Amino acid sequence: MTDPDNKSSIQLACPDCERELHLPGGCTDLNATAHSCCPGCGFAFETSLESFTGDLPLTKCAICGCEEFYIQKDFNRQLGVIFAVGSLMCVFLLMVLVGHLAGLYCLFALAGIDFLIYWRWKNVTVCYLCTTIYRGFRQQSAHKGFYLGNEEKYKHLRRDWIDTVGGRGDAGVDRNESKTPGLGE
Numbered sequence: 001m002t003d004p005d006n007k008s009s010i011q012l013a014c015p016d017c018e019r020e021l022h023l024p025g026g027c028t029d030l031n032a033t034a035h036s037c038c039p040g041c042g043f044a045f046e047t048s049l050e051s052f053t054g055d056l057p058l059t060k061c062a063i064c065g066c067e068e069f070y071i072q073k074d075f076n077r078q079l080g081v082i083f084a085v086g087s088l089m090c091v092f093l094l095m096v097l098v099g100h101l102a103g104l105y106c107l108f109a110l111a112g113i114d115f116l117i118y119w120r121w122k123n124v125t126v127c128y129l130c131t132t133i134y135r136g137f138r139q140q141s142a143h144k145g146f147y148l149g150n151e152e153k154y155k156h157l158r159r160d161w162i163d164t165v166g167g168r169g170d171a172g173v174d175r176n177e178s179k180t181p182g183l184g185e
C-alpha cells in the first residue's frame with residue numbers, strides 16, 4: 001500500500017520535553033509507538049503519523065490538531081545569509097580588482113541564479129499552532145504563505161497549548177514544575 005519512495009517526513013519540537021524530532025510519515029518499519037507519541041517523553045500526538053503520507057492531503061496537524069497551515073521555502077536561513085554575504089564580497093572584489101562593469105555583470109548573474117534557485121526550491125507546509133514542519137507533502141491550494149496576522153493570533157494559542165499538553169501528565173509533571181522559576185517564593 002505505502003509507496004516506499006514516498007519521502008514524507010514530519011519535523012517537530014516536542015512541547016513537553018522540547019526535543020527536536022524528525023519522524024517519517026506513513027507506515028514504516030519503525031516501532032508503531034514512535035508514530036503516535038514522542039519517543040523521548042511519551043507525549044501523545046493528536047493523531048498517529050501512520051496516515052500522514054505525502055499522497056494524502058494535509059488537512060489537520062497530526063501533533064496538535066490545528067487546521068491552519070502556511071507554506072514556506074525549505075531553506076536554511078543561515079546558509080542563505082552566508083551565500084548572500086559571499087556573493088556581495090565577490091561582486092565588491094570584482095569591482096575593485098577588475099572594474100565596475102564586471103562587478104555589475106556579476107551582480108546581475110548572481111541575482112538570476114538566486115532567483116532560479118529560489119523558484120525551484122522545495123516548499124514545506126508548517127502548522128501555525130505547533131510549528132511542526134511537513135516535508136514531502138503535496139501542497140494544498142488553501143495553504144498560503146506566512147501571514148503575520150495569523151501568527152499574532154496563534155502566538156497566544158500556542159502558549160496555551162504548550163501549557164495544556166505540557167502539564168497533562170503523559171510525561172513527568174515533576175520536570176514541568178522544576179522548569180518554572182519559583183515566582184511565588
Ligand SMILES: [Zn+2]
Nearest residue numbers: 014017038041
Ligand atoms: Zn517529548
Ligand SMILES: [Zn+2]
Nearest residue numbers: 061064127130
Ligand atoms: Zn500543529
